[in-house]
Amino acid sequence: MSEKRRLIDLAHARSGDKGNHANVAVLAYTPEGYAWLRDHLTADVVARFFAPLGPTRVVRFEAPNVLGLNFLLENVLAGGASRSLRTDTQGKTLASALLTAELPLDEQP
Amino acid sequence: MTSVRIGNGCGFWGDNLDAPIFLARDGRLDYLTLEYLAELTMSILALQKQRDPDAGFATDFLDVLGRLLPFLEQQPRLRIITNAGGMNPYACARRARDILAQAGLAQRRVAVVSGDDLLPRLDDLLRQGHGFTNLDTGAPLAEVRDRVVSANAYLGARPIVEALRLGADVVVTGRVADASLTVAPAVHEYAWPWDDWPRLAGATVAGHLIECGAQATGGLWCRWDEVADPAGVGYPFVDLAEDGSFTLGKPDGSGGAVNVETVAEQLLYEVADPAAYVTPDVVADFTSVAVRQTGVDRVQVGPATGRPATDTYKVSIxxxxxxxxxxxxxxxxxxxxxxxxxxxxxxxxxxxxxxxxxxxxxxxxxxxxxxxxxxxxxxxxxxxxxxxxxxxxxxxxxxxxxxxxxxxxxxxxxxxxxxxxxxxxxxxxxxxxxxxxxxxxxxxxxxxxxx
The missing domain is CATH 3.30.70 (Alpha-Beta Plaits)
Incomplete structure (x- = not known):
């Protein structure tokens, strides 16, 4: 089994809403970290991490100028700012949540 | 002129009421922008206007304007651009004009930008075949038509530039794209043609970075415990150059933090594809800009690339x-x-x-x-x-x-x-x-x- 790396040691992040979608931007602290994250923090990994929130699709975009990977999580906000019953209607906390991840992710039990 | 300084003192209706005052006082601005309209603010304002034909705009702006009067007096070139007009930009602008006049500043002209409100025309537009298909679900608007309370197009920078050209010192708009509040004064100052996509993209990056106020200057930064004097966080300004590049900063002596991390986090905030950020003015490529620290609380953002604007406005219903x-x-x-x-x-x-x-x-x-x-x-x-x-x-x-x-x-x-x-x-x-x-x-x- 490969050694685990904590995302919070490699990157900072910010998240917000776009209607019922959310985006989570993950920005590496170093070019080496960015290269590692490009390989290990895939759209599939992020989709698995947030699976309990039920995103219908996760798309990853690259912003190498800021060592950033931007994830669009579609339909993840249970209705979004207007309709969601959740406390976090706007996905403000998704970035902080993702930074707690250890990569590679454990398989689901 | 080597650069034009545009600062944003308000990121949403409910933001810090003192921030625009401090920014105007200490920021040595050419333009102060104030952004009040979240996605659903318009629906609340629409209902207010239904009850009272003189209501339906962001009333906070009038309080802020009253407190800005001394700085408008001291800084004759300072101009204000705001979307506080909401669903009733004329009512908002008339009140702003009266406030200026009562303070002996009647020579400061107020302009109104409108035309974003599509609700009175909605059924005509539907009949003409404009379906207002839901961008996320693909459903036709007919499904909810009888429950619609507001429908506003996000206008671009053009009408604001026209207002500035007419000599306006205060521009009050309804719904416009947030970044366009910053693009407009840049276009006005530099007379960029409307197909100068790289420069329009650069100003769009600037507008996007400052539109949420303190989120560019230390707010939400992951190293939150390293922010100096967060209680006194300074709001952001950009010194925009003729080529569309700019330096982002905040007033000297204010709290907060401006560095590559705070700017990079905000660059991707509420963005889908960063290579194609669509506004009414341009399709900007946020991945094209170099971001580097050039001084204490100063970050330079290099020239951008952009592609032609689309032939549609986004509509928020x-x-x-x-x-x-x-x-x-x-x-x-x-x-x-x-x-x-x-x-x-x-x-x-x-x-x-x-x-x-x-x-x-x-x-x-x-x-x-x-x-x-x-x-x-x-x-x-x-x-x-x-x-x-x-x-x-x-x-x-x-x-x-x-x-x-x-x-x-x-x-x-x-x-x-x-x-x-x-x-x-x-x-x-x-x-x-x-x-x-x-x-x-x-x-x-x-x-x-x-x-």
């Missing part, structure tokens, strides 16, 4: 979607999570037995990972949690009845339940969001200089 309420109780002591869950179950069961079953409900245990339900797999047992129950129903009476079920739990539930001193939760009407597109050709922005 809001429609009535029933009622919601949420209430909380604090639950303390051993097995706090279990106790809170039990309280939530009791509450819903009591409602069920009297025939009150909301169409949607949610029980959250704050303190146990409720912000991202199911994502946090191992939660240490907290000393206390907050029980939050929220419901949604198309019938107001059902939601009203729900709000009366919290207090009884203080005496009839488990021990250690408290935090109920603020009265029954409020019922709020829900306005759902319907994003769509409209051909630019059928929207006619209007500019008028008030006399």
């Amino acid at each position: 809001a429609y009535r979607d029933g009622y919601q309420a949420s209430g909380t109780l604090v639950v303390f002591g051993p097995r706090a999570i279990d106790k809170a869950r039990r309280c939530g179950a009791i509450l819903l069961e009591r409602l069920r037995r009297v025939g009150v079953e909301p169409q949607r409900h949610l029980v959250e245990i704050l303190g146990a990972g409720a912000c991202v339900p199911g994502v946090v797999r191992e939660v240490p047992e907290p000393v206390e949690v907050v029980l939050r129950v929220a419901v949604h129903d198309s019938r107001r009476a059902v939601v009203e009845r729900f709000t009366k079920e919290f207090a009884p739990l203080v005496t009839s539930g488990p021990p250690g339940v408290t935090g109920y001193t603020t009265g029954r939760p409020a019922v709020r009407e829900v306005f759902a969001y319907w994003p769509a597109l409209i051909d630019k050709g059928v929207v006619a922005p209007r500019v008028e200089l008030l006399s």
Whole structure:
């Protein structure tokens, strides 16, 4: 089994809403970290991490100028700012949540 | 002129009321922008205007303008651009004009940008074949047409530039794209042609970075514990150069932080594809800009690339979607999570037995990972949690009845339940969001200089 790396040691992040979608931007602290994250923090990994929130699709975009990977999580906000019953209607906390991840992710039990 | 300085002193309606004052006082600005309109603010303003034809705009702006008067007097070149007009930019602008006149500043001209409000034309446009198809779901607007309360196109920078060209010192708009508040003064100062996509893209990056106020200057920064004097956080300005590049900073002596990390985080905030950020003015490539620290609390953002603007405006539509309420109780002591869950179950069961079953409900245990339900797999047992129950129903009476079920739990539930001193939760009407597109050709922005 490969050694685990904590995302919070490699990157900072910010998240917000776009209607019922959310985006989570993950920005590496170093070019080496960015290269590692490009390989290990895939759209599939992020989709698995947030699976309990039920995103219908996760798309990853690259912003190498800021060592950033931007994830669009579609339909993840249970209705979004207007309709969601959740406390976090706007996905403000998704970035902080993702930074707690250890990569590679454990398989689901 | 080597650069034009544009600062943003307000990121949303509800933002810090003192920030624009401090920014105007200390920022040595050429332009102050103030952004008040979130996606659903317009629906609230639309209902206010229905009740009162002189209401329906962001009233905070008038208070801010009153406090800005001394700085407008001292800084004759300072101009203000704001979308505070909301659903009623004329009423807002007339009040702004009166405030200036009463202060002896009648020579400062106020202009109104309107034409974004499509509601009066909605049925005509539908008949002409504009479907306002929901961008997210593909559904036709006909499904909710009878419940629509507002429909506004996001206008671009052009009508604001026209207002500045007419000599306006204060420009009050309805719905415009947030970044366009910054693009407009740059275009006005440098006379960029409307197909200079790289420069328009650069100014769009600048506008995007400052539109949320303190989020560019230390707010939300992951190293939150390294922010100097967060209570005195300075709001951002950009020194925009002729080539569309700029330096982002904040007033000297203010709190906060401007560095590559704060700027990079904000660059991607609420963005989908960063290589194609679509505004009415341009399709900007956020991945094209170099970001580097050039001084203490100064970050330079290099020239951008951009592609031609699309031939549509985005339209933000809001429609009535029933009622919601949420209430909380604090639950303390051993097995706090279990106790809170039990309280939530009791509450819903009591409602069920009297025939009150909301169409949607949610029980959250704050303190146990409720912000991202199911994502946090191992939660240490907290000393206390907050029980939050929220419901949604198309019938107001059902939601009203729900709000009366919290207090009884203080005496009839488990021990250690408290935090109920603020009265029954409020019922709020829900306005759902319907994003769509409209051909630019059928929207006619209007500019008028008030006399």
